[in-house]
Amino acid sequence: MKLNFELVPDSCWYSNLRSILSPAQWDVVRREAYARAGGRCMICGAPTRRLEAHERWEYDERNAVQKLADVVAICKSCHEVIHIGRTQLTGGEERASEHFMKVNGCTYAEYRKALGEANEAHRRRNLVPEWKLDLSYLKKFT
Ligand SMILES: [Zn+2]
Numbered sequence: 001m002k003l004n005f006e007l008v009p010d011s012c013w014y015s016n017l018r019s020i021l022s023p024a025q026w027d028v029v030r031r032e033a034y035a036r037a038g039g040r041c042m043i044c045g046a047p048t049r050r051l052e053a054h055e056r057w058e059y060d061e062r063n064a065v066q067k068l069a070d071v072v073a074i075c076k077s078c079h080e081v082i083h084i085g086r087t088q089l090t091g092g093e094e095r096a097s098e099h100f101m102k103v104n105g106c107t108y109a110e111y112r113k114a115l116g117e118a119n120e121a122h123r124r125r126n127l128v129p130e131w132k133l134d135l136s137y138l139k140k141f142t
Contacts, residue, residue, distance in 0.1 A: 003043050003103040005118035006082045008057065009066075009125040017055050017071070020135070028141055029053070029071050037073035044103045048075045054082060059125055067134035078103070084115065 018026050030053040033042075040047050051073040058069045077099040080087045087096045100111050 001104045001106070001114055003078055003081055003100055004114060005084050006056065007085060007118055007122035007125075009059075009122065009128065009131060011126065011129070011131060017068070021138075025141070029138065030073075032141070033071045033073040041075035041078055042072045043074050043078045044099075046075050046077070050076065052076060052079050054079055059121075059131075061125065061128060064128050064131055065134050066131040068137040070137065084118070 017029065021029065033053050034051055036042070037051055039049070039051075041051065052075070054072050054074050055068060056070040056072060058067045059065075060067065074082075077095070080092055080096045081100045081103075084093070084096060087093055097108065097111050100106075100114075101108065104110070106114075
């Protein structure tokens with residue numbers, strides 16, 4: 001799937017880069033992503049003047065390592081899909097499901113299946129008591 005859900009484990013208190021970096025540092029990381037995007041969502045390709053920065057994490061469950069893989073610039077619609085838990089709470093799921101199906105060219109059944117898999121991965125990752133953060137991605141900015 002080109003666009004998929006990315007549910008962050010509940011125990012990852014510091015997984016939001018904005019809470020780790022100073023505002024000035026975060027600004028550098030964010031702006032680099034915007035520059036790479038060139039005015040288009042890096043997931044669906046839609047041209048937009050209002051890009052949002054999104055942190056992509058990879059999870060190594062065996063070693064309990066949560067690694068920052070990328071910071072991408074994406075549109076609001078894709079961001080709503082990625083953080084589906086929050087979107088469901090604010091009543092935006094129908095819109096998010098439509099965007100998911102459009103971007104991935106899939107059916108509602110496939111949307112439900114992907115959501116089930118994401119929830120299952122989330123449940124499993126929540127069993128890890130403590131994630132170690134790998135922020136080596138940020139080295140290129142220093
Ligand atoms: Zn998008």
